Amino acid sequence: MSNEISSAKTHRVEIDRTKCCGYGLCAALCPEVYKLDDDGIIFIESDLVSDDLLEAATEGAEACPAEVIKIIS
């Protein structure tokens, strides 16, 4: 049995909830990573983003007018 380790790289995402003004663009562009709480403020379930979600996560980060989200490669 082969025991292949996935080569998928992960990236780290950092958010500053204190700056979030609840526009929801991040969650609209990448709902897999960015979630909104009952007040419409961003939260994340994990700070790790896999390669296959990186493009959408980056789009969500760049769309944020309040510069809440940083992707750290």
Ligand code: SF4
């Ligand atoms: S786009 Fe920015 S300001 Fe809007 S909900 Fe997402 S993190 Fe908050």
